[in-house]
Amino acid sequence: MDKGRVLLAVTGFHPQRWHELLSAERDVVTEPDGPADPSITYAVVWKQRPNLLSHLPNLKVIFSIGAGVDHIFADPTIPDVPIVKVVADNLTRHMTEYVVWRVLDHHRQGALYRAQKARKIWHDPPQRTAEDVAVGIMGFGSLGRAAAAALLPLGFRLNGWSRSGHGMEGVTSFAGEEGLVPFLNATDILVVLLPLTPATRGILNYGLLKQLRRRNALGGAVLINAGRGRLQKDADIVRALDDGTLKEASLDVFEVEPLPRTSPLWSHPKVFVTPHAAATSDPNHLVPVMLRQMEAFERGEKLDHVVSREAGY
Numbered sequence: 001m002d003k004g005r006v007l008l009a010v011t012g013f014h015p016q017r018w019h020e021l022l023s024a025e026r027d028v029v030t031e032p033d034g035p036a037d038p039s040i041t042y043a044v045v046w047k048q049r050p051n052l053l054s055h056l057p058n059l060k061v062i063f064s065i066g067a068g069v070d071h072i073f074a075d076p077t078i079p080d081v082p083i084v085k086v087v088a089d090n091l092t093r094h095m096t097e098y099v100v101w102r103v104l105d106h107h108r109q110g111a112l113y114r115a116q117k118a119r120k121i122w123h124d125p126p127q128r129t130a131e132d133v134a135v136g137i138m139g140f141g142s143l144g145r146a147a148a149a150a151l152l153p154l155g156f157r158l159n160g161w162s163r164s165g166h167g168m169e170g171v172t173s174f175a176g177e178e179g180l181v182p183f184l185n186a187t188d189i190l191v192v193l194l195p196l197t198p199a200t201r202g203i204l205n206y207g208l209l210k211q212l213r214r215r216n217a218l219g220g221a222v223l224i225n226a227g228r229g230r231l232q233k234d235a236d237i238v239r240a241l242d243d244g245t246l247k248e249a250s251l252d253v254f255e256v257e258p259l260p261r262t263s264p265l266w267s268h269p270k271v272f273v274t275p276h277a278a279a280t281s282d283p284n285h286l287v288p289v290m291l292r293q294m295e296a297f298e299r300g301e302k303l304d305h306v307v308s309r310e311a312g313y
Contacts, residue, residue, distance in 0.1 A: 003298065004041025004058060005029055009048040010065060018044065018065070021287035026294070032056060042294060046281075047071045054079055061297060063290050066281050067091060067143070068228055069307050070196035083307040084293060090285035092146045098226055098278035099147040099191055102250040103156070106189060106222045107133055111248055111270065130155035132217035136187030139194035139227060140166040140173075141313075143279075147191065159186055163199075163311070184211035189222040196228035197312030204232035209240045220247025226278040229253035234265060241270045252278040 005027045008015055015030065022028045022044065032040055035055045043053055046065040053059060054077035062083045064072060069085050072078060105111075109125060116123060133156055137144045140162040148158050148171050158171040161183040165175025174183035184190070190212055194200050204225060212221035223246055225232055234255050240246040250272040251265065257276055265271050297303055307313060 003027075003294075004060075005039045006294075007032055007040045007043045007045075007053075007056075009043060009052055010046040011049070012047055018283045018287060021283050022291070025291050044290060045072060048075065050075045051077045053077070061294070061303065063293070064307075065286065067279070068195060069313060070228060070230075073312060082303055083309070084290075084303055085305050085307055085313070086281065086286050086289060087142055087305045088286050088289045090282055091279050092143060095143050095193070095226060095279035096146045096150045098252065098274075099193075099224065100150050100154075102224045102226075102272070103135055103151060103189055103191065104154075105272070106218070106224075106248055106250070107156075111272070115269070128217040131157065133157065133188050134159060134186055134213070134216075135189045135191060136161065136183055137171075137191045137193060138183070139192060140168070140171075141193070141195075144191075144193045147193065159183055180208075181211050184208065185213060187221075188213055188216040188218050189224065192223070192225040192227045192231060194227045194231055195313035196230055199312070200228075201230055202233055204237070206233070206236040206239055206245070209236065209245050212246075214245070214247075218247060220244065222247055223249040223251075225249075226252045229255050229257055229276075234263065237271075238264050238268065241268060246270070248272070250274075252276055 006022055008019055008028055008030050019028055038058050040056045041058055041060050044063045059081055064085050135156045136159040137148055138161050140160040145168055152170050160171045161174040165173055167173045214221050248270045252274045253276055
């Protein structure tokens, strides 16, 4: 198979390091030679401009720079070729670290201690055990299962929810629409790692948050969203925090990014904000994964982690 060229099409950050690493083994361009450039075989993209890929006659595979692929489907002219999402140990570890960090911070009352420090208050509140707290992971793919595997040895009770009901030893599994409310009713800390699809857009609304268990060892329900920003309704989260539906929230993603300076989430005392930094895409770790996939594809082997167009992830 002719290797062809790789089109690197990204917006929102500087692609220099991605270009350097891909160029070590491939002929890389950042613009095609015309809309129907026959030399382009692969595209490595992040929020590529609309219609960029639609007329490339020899395009074989599209690689997403991030774990999410909703940015690709935002272009309705995407050609009918395999789309591969990045699954790499480094990316998974970063997400797992973030989830464990935020779960433990809420569990061990980090917000309370930070508030006490600011006011110079010396007070040791009662501590609960991890066995008293149920963590529910919403989105139980590779990232969700890795987070669960890290939380299990700490003693938390774990629930997992997915569309198809992925199982894991030590985790209570819930599946589909019929399992969603029971999953939420059994969850104290909700960790969201869902992909963004038409079915999940806006799923983190006030009605869903009301289903979380509030009478618990934590003294209220907690939300951690490290999935996609448009899964949530920012205004609904503020409402839930203000009326006690939620005790606290850790948010890494938002409806609009960067988070507008006028957003009440910045100053809300019950919210911990990070700037979409839970699991950043590091080219040093992700480019070798893409290059191996290209080489395997050229040997006639199957691609890994191919996106289902029907499911949207």
